[in-house]
Amino acid sequence: xxxxxxxxxxxxxxxxxxxxxxxxxxxxxxxxxxxxxxxxxxxxxxxxxxxxxxxxxxxxxxxxxxxxxxxxxxxxxxxxxxxxxxxxxxxxxxxxxxxxxxxxxxxxxxxxxxxxxxxxxxxxxxxxxxxxxxxxxxxxxxxxxxxxxxxxxxxxxxxxxxxxxxxxxxxxxxxxxxxxxxxxxxxxxxxxxxxxxxxxxxxxxxxxxxxxxxxxxxxxxxxxxxxxxxxxxxxxxxxxxxxxxxxxxxxxxxxxxxxxxxxxxxxxxxxxxxxxxxxxxxxxxxxxxxxxxxxxxxxxxxxxxxxxxxxxxxxxxxxxxxxxxxxxxxxxxxxxxxxxxxxxxxxxx
Amino acid sequence: xxxxxxxxxxxxxxxxxxxxxxxxxxxxxxxxxxxxxxxxxxxxxxxxxxxxxxxxxxxxxxxxxxxxxxxxxxxxxxxxxxxxxxxxxxxxxxxxxxxxxxxxxxxxxxxxxxxxxxxxxxxxxxxxxxxxxxxxxxxxxxxxxxxxxxxxxxxxxxxxxxxxxxxxxxxxxxxxxxxxxxxxxxxxxxxxxxxxxxxxxxxxxxxxxxxxxxxxxxxxxxxxxxxxxxxxxxxxxxxxxxxxxxxxxxxxxxxxxxxxxxxxxxxxxxxxxxxxxxxxxxxxxxxxxxxxxxxxxxxxxxxxxxxxxxxxxxxxxxxxxxxxxxxxxxxxxxxxxxxxxxxxxxxxx
Numbered sequence: 001x002x003x004x005x006x007x008x009x010x011x012x013x014x015x016x017x018x019x020x021x022x023x024x025x026x027x028x029x030x031x032x033x034x035x036x037x038x039x040x041x042x043x044x045x046x047x048x049x050x051x052x053x054x055x056x057x058x059x060x061x062x063x064x065x066x067x068x069x070x071x072x073x074x075x076x077x078x079x080x081x082x083x084x085x086x087x088x089x090x091x092x093x094x095x096x097x098x099x100x101x102x103x104x105x106x107x108x109x110x111x112x113x114x115x116x117x118x119x120x121x122x123x124x125x126x127x128x129x130x131x132x133x134x135x136x137x138x139x140x141x142x143x144x145x146x147x148x149x150x151x152x153x154x155x156x157x158x159x160x161x162x163x164x165x166x167x168x169x170x171x172x173x174x175x176x177x178x179x180x181x182x183x184x185x186x187x188x189x190x191x192x193x194x195x196x197x198x199x200x201x202x203x204x205x206x207x208x209x210x211x212x213x214x215x216x217x218x219x220x221x222x223x224x225x226x227x228x229x230x231x232x233x234x235x236x237x238x239x240x241x242x243x244x245x246x247x248x249x250x251x252x253x254x255x256x257x258x259x260x261x262x263x264x265x266x267x268x269x270x271x272x273x274x275x276x277x278x279x280x281x282x283x284x285x286x287x288x289x290x291x292x293x294x295x296x297x298x299x300x301x302x303x304x305x306x307x308x309x310x311x312x313x314x315x316x317x318x319x320x321x322x323x324x325x326x327x328x329x330x331x332x333x334x335x336x337x338x339x340x341x342x343x344x345x346x347x348x349x
Numbered sequence: 350x351x352x353x354x355x356x357x358x359x360x361x362x363x364x365x366x367x368x369x370x371x372x373x374x375x376x377x378x379x380x381x382x383x384x385x386x387x388x389x390x391x392x393x394x395x396x397x398x399x400x401x402x403x404x405x406x407x408x409x410x411x412x413x414x415x416x417x418x419x420x421x422x423x424x425x426x427x428x429x430x431x432x433x434x435x436x437x438x439x440x441x442x443x444x445x446x447x448x449x450x451x452x453x454x455x456x457x458x459x460x461x462x463x464x465x466x467x468x469x470x471x472x473x474x475x476x477x478x479x480x481x482x483x484x485x486x487x488x489x490x491x492x493x494x495x496x497x498x499x500x501x502x503x504x505x506x507x508x509x510x511x512x513x514x515x516x517x518x519x520x521x522x523x524x525x526x527x528x529x530x531x532x533x534x535x536x537x538x539x540x541x542x543x544x545x546x547x548x549x550x551x552x553x554x555x556x557x558x559x560x561x562x563x564x565x566x567x568x569x570x571x572x573x574x575x576x577x578x579x580x581x582x583x584x585x586x587x588x589x590x591x592x593x594x595x596x597x598x599x600x601x602x603x604x605x606x607x608x609x610x611x612x613x614x615x616x617x618x619x620x621x622x623x624x625x626x627x628x629x630x631x632x633x634x635x636x637x638x639x640x641x642x643x644x645x646x647x648x649x650x651x652x653x654x655x656x657x658x659x660x661x662x663x664x665x666x667x668x669x670x671x672x673x674x675x676x677x678x679x680x681x682x683x684x685x686x687x688x689x690x691x692x693x694x695x696x697x698x
Contacts, residue, residue, distance in 0.1 A: 009441065010366060016679035017359060018697070025698035051407050058400050058420045060453045065425045067416050071407045076414045078429070080449060082456020088687045092358065092455050096681050100429060104409045106441050107431020116682035120690055152691035176688055183691050329678075330365035332445050333465035335498075338437045339525055341469055342501035342532050348367070349374035 010334035013326045015113040015316055023316070023325040024117065030160035033153070036125040037132075037161050039311040047281035049073065050307055054261040057238070062086050064238055070306035076102040077310040079115055083238060085212045094149065094212050095119065101313040111317045112329060115309065122312040123304060124153035127232045128161035131206055133283055133290045134255060134298040135230035139205035140165045145197050145219055146211035146235060147171035147180040154208050154234075155184055155191075162206075168192045170200035198224060208232040209243045222247035227295040234302045238265050244299075246270040252299035255280050255290075257308075266301040277301070359683035362675045364462040364665055372665070372674040373466065379509035382502070385474040386481075386510050388660040396630035398422065399656055403610040406587070411435050413587055419655035425451040426659040428464055432587060434561045443498065443561050444468065450662040460666045461678060464658065471661040472653060473502035476581050477510035480555055482632055482639045483604060483647040484579035488554035489514045494546050494568055495560035495584060496520035496529040503557050503583075504533055504540075511555075517541045519549035547573060558592045559583040571596035576644040583651045587614050593648075595619040601648035604629050604639075606657075615650040626650070 015023070024032050043050075055068040063084030070077060081097035088094050097115035102108060131139070142164045144151050151169070158164040167189050171177045177193045184191045194200040197219060201207050207229055209219045217235075222245050225231070231252065235243045244267050254277045256262040268275055280300075282288035291298050320326045335344035364372070373381050392399075404417040412433030419426060430446035437443050446464035451457060480488070491513045493500050500518070507513040516538050520526045526542045533540045543549040546568060550556050556578055558568045566584075571594050574580070580601065584592045593616050603626045605611040617624055629649075631637035640647050669675045684693035 014678070017682045018679055021694050021697035024694060029694070053405065056402065056405050056416065056418060058418060058425055058453075060420070060422075062454055063456055065418075065420070065451060065453070065456050067405065067418055067427060069405060069407060069414075069416055071409070071414070073409075076407055078416060080427070080458070082451070084454075084456045087455050090455070091687060092457065093682060093684075093687050093690070096457060098458070098680055102414060102431070104407075104414070105411055105433075106436050106439070107412055107414050107433045108441065108445060109429070109447070114680055114682065117690065117694055148688045149690040179686065179689055179692070183689070183695065329363070330367055331447055331463055333366045333442060333463065335442075337528065338440060338442050339497045340528055340532070341442070341466065341498040343528070345370050345373060345378070345466055346532065348370035 009108055010330055010332050011328035012109045012112050012331045013320065014329040015111070015320060015326050017114045017117065019325045020114050020117050023319060024121070026325070027319065030156055033121055033125045033128065033157045034160050036121055036312060036315055037129040039315040040122065040126055040308055041129055041284060043307050043311045044281040044284050052258060054258070054264065055306065068306035068309055070310050071104055074104055075310070075314065076104050077313045079306065079309040081115070081119060088212070099309055099313050101317055108332060111313060112331070113313060113316050115312070118312050118316065119309070120150055120153045122308045123150060123234065124157035125161070126308050127154055127208065127234065127300065127302065128157035130255065130280060130300045131158060131162050131230055131232060134300065135162060136205045136228055136294060139230070141168065141204040142166070143168045143201040143204040143207045145170050145200055145207070145209045147176040148210065148212055150210045150234065151180045152183045154210065155189060156187060158206065159187070159189055164206070166190045166192070168194050168200045168204060170194045170197050204229070206230045206232060208234060210234040211243060217243055218245045219243040220248060221245045225297060227297065229297055231297065231299045232302060233267050233299060239269060242267050242270055249299065252297040253278065254299045254301055255283065256301050257303065257305035261305060262301055262303050265303045268301055358457055359679055359681050360677035361458045361461050361680045362669065363678040364460070364669060364675050366463045366466065368674040369463050369466050372668060373470070376668065379505055382470055382474045382477065382506045383509050385470055385661060385664055386478040388664040389471065389475055389657055390478055390633060392656050392660040393630040393633050401607060401655070403607070403613065404655065417655040417658055419659050420453055423453055424659070424663065425453050426662045428655065428658040430464070430468065448658055448662050450666055457681060460662060461680070462662060462665050467661050467665065468658070469499055469502045471657045472499060472583065473506035474510070475657050476503055476557065476583065476649070476651065477506035479604065479629060479649045480507060480511050480579055480581060483649065484511060485554045485577055485643060488579070490517065490553040491515070492517045492550040492553040492556045494519050494549055494556070494558045496525040497559065497561055499559045499583065500529045501532045503559065504538055505536060507555065508536065508538055513555070515539045515541070517543050517549045517553060519543045519546050553578070555579045555581060557581040557583060560592060566592055567594045568592040569597060570594045574646060576646065578646055580646065580648045581651060582616050582648060588618060591616050591619055598648065601646040602627065603648050603650055604632065605650050606652065606654035610654060611650055611652050614652045617650055
């Protein structure tokens with residue numbers, strides 16, 4: 001990736017919420033998630049090249065604020081993201097986010113982007129990418145338990161990337177299910193609203209849980225899960241927040257993004273720190289097995305990792321080139337003489 | 350600190366470089382650093398209330414990119430900052446920065462600000478605040494070794510906060526010294542350009558080193574330092590980057606911001622991890638001794654800590670209220686129904 005010359009370096013391209021929505025609609029939501037999944041897959045396949053660290057979390061009574069940095073030899077990226085389950089009732093988003101991509105060679109930011117929408121897209125694209133590797137062959141039906149802000153993106157990504165045709169919805173709040181069913185009504189998916197988790201998972205090959213309670217919940221119990229399914233557990237993503245009964249984990253082959261982070265935040269926080277897990281990048285490179293038989297329960301213990309955000313920022317940076325879907329932000333002081341910051345400030349008066 | 354109601358929450362106040370320069374000049378540079386020092390001192394005096402962590406650094410061949418987060422019960426703040434010594438020769442700033450202040454209760458950002466200028470201000474304000482506690486009484490003369498972007502801010506902060514009247518300048522590049530002398534010519538300070546470090550420190554009570562080489566340098570050797578001075582060592586601020594010969598450290602009382610970070614990054618990285626240091630917040634609260642006699646060498650091993658940036662962001666957030674020194678940035682997705690992110694994106698097409 002190249003960056004502009006010094007004269008333009010005071011200005012950082014900024015993708016606002018409105019520009020992100022226009023960009024996504026310009027590309028098309030399904031195409032956008034397919035392309036995003038390609039970027040994520042490419043970066044997973046060069047996993048050892050990245051500077052990796054568990055995200056840096058600041059926990060408070062009502063939620064968490066996190067920074068998620070990573071870098072390769074050329075670019076550095078980070079995301080700021082919060083998670084506040086109580087927000088929804090107060091009219092705020094549970095999760096909001098923004099991120100920055102920079103040039104490693106001089107440390108200058110080359111992109112500032114909203115990432116509330118982009119996180120929803122990359123999370124769904126990652127789920128579908130992983131399901132492409134792990135779900136039963138020719139899976140057609142998806143259960144979506146938890147019909148909040150992430151739900152429809154999950155459905156469309158699984159359609160675009162895995163060929164899902166049927167979606168079964170359940171949420172403890174029927175209004176959330178109605179909202180999701182309405183939003184999905186013109187996507188070509190066959191949508192069935194359900195009145196319980198048990199009903200939602202009937203006959204499905206892929207089960208996605210994306211609920212938001214900041215506590216240990218049991219969205220799925222052991223007796224609900226038969227053989228040969230793929231579980232995509234998204235909601236359990238911080239310490240003390242899980243969705244699955246641990247007996248399910250013991251019956252499953254568990255796949256994770258970055259073990260040092262997932263052991264703290266994921267479903268496997270319930271288990272011994274030595275519990276065996278497989279890293280997804282190794283499956284994608286053919287260095288580890290994915291699904292090995294039709295009866296196997298595969299489980300993606302998804303918590304979201306910085307490399308997915310890095311891929312998403314890289315994708316947006318590529319897509320906005322030559323378009324009008326960004327503004328230029330006067331974010332970096334750029335005095336004519338780089339040592340004369342004082343003179344620059346002084347002369348502005 | 351209060352934050353706007355939901356209807357305004359899509360918009361984050363943004364202080365651009367130009368607005369920061371206007372704000373600083375509107376307040377007046379010296380007054381600005383006095384006020385900043387007051388905010389920093391207030392936050393140092395409630396040190397145990399903060400969620401603290403060493404900064405998260407990503408090192409590369411040419412420099413470093415760092416995230417510096419901290420939080421109290423009400424606000425969360427972080428700064429993005431790079432350090433690339435080679436940048437200057439290529440026409441870029443060695444250090445650029447920006448930062449965000451958020452509400453802990455819902456995780457929403459309430460301020461995005463440029464921090465290249467603000468970092469220069471807070472670093473100088475912190476140096477002068479610390480010198481107010483540690484320098485010899487009635488100190489009037491300051492040596493500034495390293496006349497880059499930080500130099501003039503240091504001089505003015507020491508004037509505004511400690512009553513310094515004379516400044517002696519040295520840099521290995523005479524052009525840098527000429528630049529600084531010219532910038533300081535109308536500030537009321539009596540400025541003496543010098544041709545060596547030895548000459549610069551003659552008769553000074555406070556010695557500030559702020560050079561930028563990313564390596565172990567020896568800007569000050571042991572025989573240069575007499576009794577009864579205060580040393581403000583700014584430039585040694587990452588692993589492998591120091592400015593002082595270690596014999597000076599052994600003769601000094603060493604004061605630091607946050608020991609877990611300074612032991613990795615500061616001058617004391619040269620010493621045993623058990624080398625005794627005093628935390629500045631304890632001196633400010635009267636819980637530890639500062640300067641106890643006139644012959645003592647006091648040394649502030651400054652690396653810059655997240656709480657100083659938090660204070661600076663809090664200060665800017667306070668000062669822009671009711672002014673025109675900010676824009677509103679469409680940075681947060683804010684659908685009418687917080688669960689209907691998909692609908693919001695879809696309806697934009």
